[in-house]
Amino acid sequence: MTLSISLGPVPHRRSHASRTTPPLRPGRGGSAGAARARSAARQRAGRRTSAHVPAVSRAAASPSHGITWETRSFAAAAAAIASGFLLAALYLSQITGLSARDYEVQRLEAQRDELRRQHALLDVQLARLDAPARIELQAQRLGLVRVTTVPVMQAAELLARK
Amino acid sequence: MPVSQTRVRVLFVLFLVASSLLAVRLTQWQAIDRGRLASLATAQVRSDELIPAQRGIIRDRNGAILATTVELRSLYAIPSRVKDKAATAAALGVLLGRDPKPILDRLSSGAEWTFIHRRLPEAAAKAIAALGIEGLGFETEPKRVYPNDQVAAHLLGFVNDDGVGVYGVEGAYDDVLRGTPGRLVVERDPSARALPVGLRHAVPARDGAELTLTIDLVIQHAAERELAAAIAKEKAAAGTIVVLDPKDGAILALASYPTFDPSAVAVSDPEALRDRAIAWAFEPGSTLKSITVAAALDAGLVTPATTYNDVGYAVIGGRRLNNALGKVWGPTTVTQVLERSANAGAVFVASKLGAERLHAALATFGLGRKTGVDLAGEIGGRVRPLAEWYPVDVGTAAFGQGLTTTPLQLASAYAALANGGILYRPHAVASRRDADGEHRTEPVAIRRAVAPETAAAMRAMLTSTVDNGLAQNARLAAFSVAGKTGTAQIPDAAGSYESDQYISSFAGFAPADDPRFVAVVVLERPESRILGTLTATSAFKGLALDVLRTARVQPDRAGARP
Numbered sequence: 001m002t003l004s005i006s007l008g009p010v011p012h013r014r015s016h017a018s019r020t021t022p023p024l025r026p027g028r029g030g031s032a033g034a035a036r037a038r039s040a041a042r043q044r045a046g047r048r049t050s051a052h053v054p055a056v057s058r059a060a061a062s063p064s065h066g067i068t069w070e071t072r073s074f075a076a077a078a079a080a081i082a083s084g085f086l087l088a089a090l091y092l093s094q095i096t097g098l099s100a101r102d103y104e105v106q107r108l109e110a111q112r113d114e115l116r117r118q119h120a121l122l123d124v125q126l127a128r129l130d131a132p133a134r135i136e137l138q139a140q141r142l143g144l145v146r147v148t149t150v151p152v153m154q155a156a157e158l159l160a161r162k
Numbered sequence: 163m164p165v166s167q168t169r170v171r172v173l174f175v176l177f178l179v180a181s182s183l184l185a186v187r188l189t190q191w192q193a194i195d196r197g198r199l200a201s202l203a204t205a206q207v208r209s210d211e212l213i214p215a216q217r218g219i220i221r222d223r224n225g226a227i228l229a230t231t232v233e234l235r236s237l238y239a240i241p242s243r244v245k246d247k248a249a250t251a252a253a254l255g256v257l258l259g260r261d262p263k264p265i266l267d268r269l270s271s272g273a274e275w276t277f278i279h280r281r282l283p284e285a286a287a288k289a290i291a292a293l294g295i296e297g298l299g300f301e302t303e304p305k306r307v308y309p310n311d312q313v314a315a316h317l318l319g320f321v322n323d324d325g326v327g328v329y330g331v332e333g334a335y336d337d338v339l340r341g342t343p344g345r346l347v348v349e350r351d352p353s354a355r356a357l358p359v360g361l362r363h364a365v366p367a368r369d370g371a372e373l374t375l376t377i378d379l380v381i382q383h384a385a386e387r388e389l390a391a392a393i394a395k396e397k398a399a400a401g402t403i404v405v406l407d408p409k410d411g412a413i414l415a416l417a418s419y420p421t422f423d424p425s426a427v428a429v430s431d432p433e434a435l436r437d438r439a440i441a442w443a444f445e446p447g448s449t450l451k452s453i454t455v456a457a458a459l460d461a462g463l464v465t466p467a468t469t470y471n472d473v474g475y476a477v478i479g480g481r482r483l484n485n486a487l488g489k490v491w492g493p494t495t496v497t498q499v500l501e502r503s504a505n506a507g508a509v510f511v512a513s514k515l516g517a518e519r520l521h522a523a524l525a526t527f528g529l530g531r532k533t534g535v536d537l538a539g540e541i542g543g544r545v546r547p548l549a550e551w552y553p554v555d556v557g558t559a560a561f562g563q564g565l566t567t568t569p570l571q572l573a574s575a576y577a578a579l580a581n582g583g584i585l586y587r588p589h590a591v592a593s594r595r596d597a598d599g600e601h602r603t604e605p606v607a608i609r610r611a612v613a614p615e616t617a618a619a620m621r622a623m624l625t626s627t628v629d630n631g632l633a634q635n636a637r638l639a640a641f642s643v644a645g646k647t648g649t650a651q652i653p654d655a656a657g658s659y660e661s662d663q664y665i666s667s668f669a670g671f672a673p674a675d676d677p678r679f680v681a682v683v684v685l686e687r688p689e690s691r692i693l694g695t696l697t698a699t700s701a702f703k704g705l706a707l708d709v710l711r712t713a714r715v716q717p718d719r720a721g722a723r724p
Contacts, residue, residue: 095359102358117302120232121284127227127309132383 207349208361215341217306218370220318220331222379223592227309229318229332229424233302235287236280241269243297250295254278257289281305308424314382316437317375317416317590319538320424329435331373331590333538338594341370371596376412376589381405381679384708385415388701389683393419396666396688396697402438402569403705406680408577408671410605411586413535414679414709416440416570440535443543443566444684447650448486449669450529450562451508452624453575454515455496457523460616463514466497466623476509479553483509483561486649497623500646501631505561512560520556521548526611527575528585529567534606535588543567562650569667573682575611576669579624580644580677583610583617625674635699636670638706640717644677645670645702647695652687663687666694668702672710673718679709 128134191199220229237254244250247269255262258279268276281303282290291300306321319330327336344367349360356362385403393401405415418438422430436442458464474490475482485491485505491498499507512520524530530545543566546555558564570588578585587606594601612620624644628636633647648667651659667684671677683701688694 099358103355106355117233120230123227124230124232124307124309127230130226131310131313132380133310133313133387136383136387 204349207351207357209346209348209350211346211348213344213346213364213367214304215343215367216369217304217321217325217341218339218372218594220339220373220375222375222377222382224378225374226379228314228375228377228379229306229308231304232307234281234284234305235300236303237278237282237287237290238299238301239269239276239278240297240299241271241273241276244269245296250298253293253295254290257286257293258282306425310379310383311425312421312423313379313386314377314416315421315424316418316435316439317377317382317413317537318424320427322427327538329437329539330537331375334536335371335373335591335594338596339370339373342368344368368597371594373591374593374595376407376414376592377416378414378712380712381705381709382415382417384705384712385417385681386421388704389417389419391704392683392685392697392701396685396690396694398685398688398694400438400442400686402442402682402684403701404439404569404573404682405705405709406573406577406588408580408586408677408680411574411577411588412592412605413588413590415705416590437537437539438684438686439569440533440537440540441568443541443568444665444686445565445650445653446562446567446572447648447665447667448503448505448508448561449572449576449646449648449667449682450565450567451500451503451560452579452620452646452669453523453527453529454508454512454520454560455500455623456579456612456616456620457520457526458496458511458515459619460523460612461515461519464496464511466495466619468496469493470507470510472504472506474506476506476513476557478509478513478557479555481554481557483554483557497626498631500623500627503632503647508560509557512556515556517548517551517553517556520559521545521551524559524565526585526609527578528608528611529571529575530565531571533568533570533574533588534608535570536590536603540570541568543571562648569682569684572667572669573680576671576682577680578611579617579620580671580680581617582614583612585609585611621674621677624670628670632695633668633670633699635696636668636702636706638672638703638710640719641672641706641710641715642674642718643670643672643706644674645699647699649692649695664694666698668695668698670702672706673715675718678713678715679706681705681709 217231219227219231222228241247247266251262251266251269254260254265258265260279265278268278278298287300290298304325308315308318315330317330319328319332319334321332322328325340327333327339332339345363345365347361347363349357349362351357385405389401389403392398401419403415403417404413406412407414416437416439418436420431420434422434427435455464459466470493472485472491472494474488475484477483483505486503489502489504491502491504491507494502494504494507496507496511498504499511515523524545530543532540532542534540545559545565545567551559555564574585574588585608587608589603589605591603593603621644624646625642627633628643628645633645636643636645646669648665648669650665650667652663652665654660665684665686666688667682669680669682671680681702683698683705685694685698685701688697
């Protein structure tokens, strides 16, 4: 089915109206009379149209609204296209944002992993520095010597002194 | 101007043919080859990766790291992108401390991609990265690191090139430490970044459990220091020190010599890999007299004061068994049997026990069979079945010959004497922590070896052995020490004993009344038979000083605290 959109009046209706209007006779009554005759013909044509055209068509063609169904179809199609465009733009915007954020997350994850790696290396370094063997060696280098004995006083001795 | 109908038709036909060809091609792509092309397209962006699980950390009882896995950077090259290969090789040679020639050879090999140096020290990796040489890159690889180098090497074991734990804790708990790898199926862009809205299916890796050992790094270091000093002093071939907590069988330290660096196993002597504390059996010699006497005391056959007349030897099964150095002690109590380490006295006690009860006592103390310690590579030693015993075996077994034990078995048996008579299964792992939380190792009491009264009597007798007997070198000024020396011959392949080759040992604990640790020191083939035993007791003494200081044990004797 083909949809044709036209901004002008519907051709067959215009021809129908012209067929129901009697031809003007320019020789009788001058220009004022001609104008009155055209007005009367329009009113007759209007009354005759009102009597024979269905209500829906009448509303569509109603000059009081001034919007034809073609216009409405066009507007609806245009609105649908615009909406689709907007939705697509919104979707693309979201996807782009999501992608950017995901790449950022990946970057942060890589940064986190690197920091964890560095942390593990520092833990190892700390363990090496805390090793009793290293501390004992450093103590020896500094000239410290191991205490062989520490004088101990028994509780009984302390009490006796008091 | 009128349009030529012929031209229109020709044009129409051309369009028709072109459209038809296009339609056919599209049909081929979209319908016929769809599956193949789709899989090719998917393969270009899809990557199916294994997410490695992090191997668990091993810590000592105070939380110090003993083994951990770190990601180290490995340097690779895409040789075609390296512009000045000679200059690059020279620069890398300086930073890596290597000859640049092999590096240049690799860069000039024509390979599309090649490793230059794997698992770099972090400082070197940073220095190379700072050069910004095009065509060089890094990728991380896991490496098992042991921050204390050779300390506790035998107890820890190592991880081989395939990532499998071998020996020690690494071997025994490999399945626990290893974890479960995960899987990641993801679509990637040309920069290897995961496509944000692409396929992503991930099964996370389950990292290995973290183990906390029962060993104390300070005590372990002290044990290794004393062992190394004793080995050096006596020019001994090998040696070991085992330290146990008698209250639950926890291993406080386990040192073995020769040793190795678990980070560089490939260049180690294979013999050095053997943990002599659990994978080496020896004839314990006189240290076993304590077990013989304990069994006789427990059976009510002797008391510490039971006396016999020592004539310097004993005859059993038609064989004469002499005292060491031909000593003749005369009237000797059972306590003095231990103080003087009289072989004839041990035979006297064993004769009262009889073969059956002596054999049962050895089994009760867990000698000659695996302890069940949670370390890989343990052996059982050997105590021949009773049916294979000759009459003389009662005598020789009484002073520790004709049977073999591991140092850990001997330490475990002495721990039973120290703790009141309960034989515990030695263990090295105090707890493991995984995703489900912490799981502590409960001590396993295997059986009661002797009655508490017997154990108390043995503690007193062994204290007397240190205070008044041959083990006086192990005395501490402010603490009571209980223990027994041992000097054993080494059997040869012919079934006899090697001449002038001995194993010197000392097994003891302190403080004697409330023991905080049990230690067994063994020196294999020391230069001197007598001095070897003295050196073993000295090693025990040096170790005891550190253990008692570390544990902040209050002195139980007046005098100077170590």
